[in-house]
Amino acid sequence: MSERKSPLKVIPSASEEQLVQALGDLLKRCSQEALSRKDKFSVGLSGGSLIQLLTKALKSGNLKTADWVFFFCDERYVPLDDNDSTYGAYRAEWLTQLPCIQESQFVRADTSKPLDACAADYEAKVKSQVDQFDLLLLGMGPDGHTCSLFPEQPATLQETKCLVIPIRNSPKPPPERITFTLPLINNARNVAFVVTGAGKASVVKSVFVDLDKKFPAAWVNPTKGQLTLIVDAGAGEEITALN
Numbered sequence: 001m002s003e004r005k006s007p008l009k010v011i012p013s014a015s016e017e018q019l020v021q022a023l024g025d026l027l028k029r030c031s032q033e034a035l036s037r038k039d040k041f042s043v044g045l046s047g048g049s050l051i052q053l054l055t056k057a058l059k060s061g062n063l064k065t066a067d068w069v070f071f072f073c074d075e076r077y078v079p080l081d082d083n084d085s086t087y088g089a090y091r092a093e094w095l096t097q098l099p100c101i102q103e104s105q106f107v108r109a110d111t112s113k114p115l116d117a118c119a120a121d122y123e124a125k126v127k128s129q130v131d132q133f134d135l136l137l138l139g140m141g142p143d144g145h146t147c148s149l150f151p152e153q154p155a156t157l158q159e160t161k162c163l164v165i166p167i168r169n170s171p172k173p174p175p176e177r178i179t180f181t182l183p184l185i186n187n188a189r190n191v192a193f194v195v196t197g198a199g200k201a202s203v204v205k206s207v208f209v210d211l212d213k214k215f216p217a218a219w220v221n222p223t224k225g226q227l228t229l230i231v232d233a234g235a236g237e238e239i240t241a242l243n
C-alpha cells in the first residue's frame with residue numbers, strides 16, 4: 001500500500017448510457033480547460049473496450065474536436081490494416097462515423113520500422129508536440145495491466161528515462177507492442193481509467209482501494225494531475241467504500 005499524490009475521483013455508472021455520458025463530460029471539461037490555455041488539446045488513447053465507448057461518447061457528446069490531437073498510450077506492433085492495430089480500429093470507427101475527426105489528427109506509431117526504432121521514433125513524435133498530456137484515457141485488463149505494462153514484466157515499471165518503450169513477449173497477443181512508460185503517464189494533467197465488466201471487479205478493488213503494486217495499473221499515480229476512475233456497476237461492485 002502506498003499513498004496517492006492526488007485524490008482519486010470515482011465516477012460510478014449504473015448503465016452504459018451513464019458511463020458514455022460521464023466520458024463525454026470528462027472530454028468536454030478537459031478539452032475546454034486545455035483550449036483556454038493553448039491551441040491544441042492532447043489526448044492519449046488506449047485500445048480494447050475503450051474504443052467503442054469513446055466512439056459512443058464522441059457521437060452523442062456534440063463536442064468540438066477540431067483542435068484535438070490523438071496519440072496512443074500503447075500500440076500493437078502490427079501493420080495498421082491488421083485487426084489488432086489500435087490505430088486501425090480507431091480509424092475504422094471514427095473516420096466512418098465521426099466526420100468531424102480527420103486522419104491528420106492522429107499521431108500514430110510507424111510500425112514499418114524495427115520495433116526498437118518504432119518506440120524511439122514515437123517518443124520523438126510525442127516530445128516534439130507535447131510537454132504534458134492534457135488527458136490520458138486508460139483501460140485495464142483483468143490481470144491489472146494498463147497500456148502495455150504487464151504484471152509479468154515488472155522491469156518495465158522501473159523505467160525512468162524513456163517515455164515510450166518496446167515490449168516483447170506480451171502475455172496478451174500480439175506479443176510485440178510499444179507503450180508509454182510511467183514517467184510520461186504520471187506527468188499528465190488528467191489520467192482517467194475506464195473499466196467495465198464484473199470480471200474486473202476484484203482487480204479494480206486491488207488496484208484502486210488496496211493500491212496493490214503487484215498490478216501495473218496501481219503504479220499510475222499522477223504527480224500533479226487528477227486521477228479519475230469511470231466504472232460500470234459490474235467493475236465497481238467491490239469498491240462501494242470509494243463511491
Ligand SMILES: O=C1O[C@H](COP(=O)(O)O)[C@@H](O)[C@H](O)[C@H]1O
Binds near residue numbers: 046074075076138146
Ligand atoms: O491490450 C490492451 O488491453 C488493454 C485493456 O483492454 P480491455 O479490452 O480489457 O479494456 C488496453 O487498455 C490496451 O490499450 C490494449 O493494448
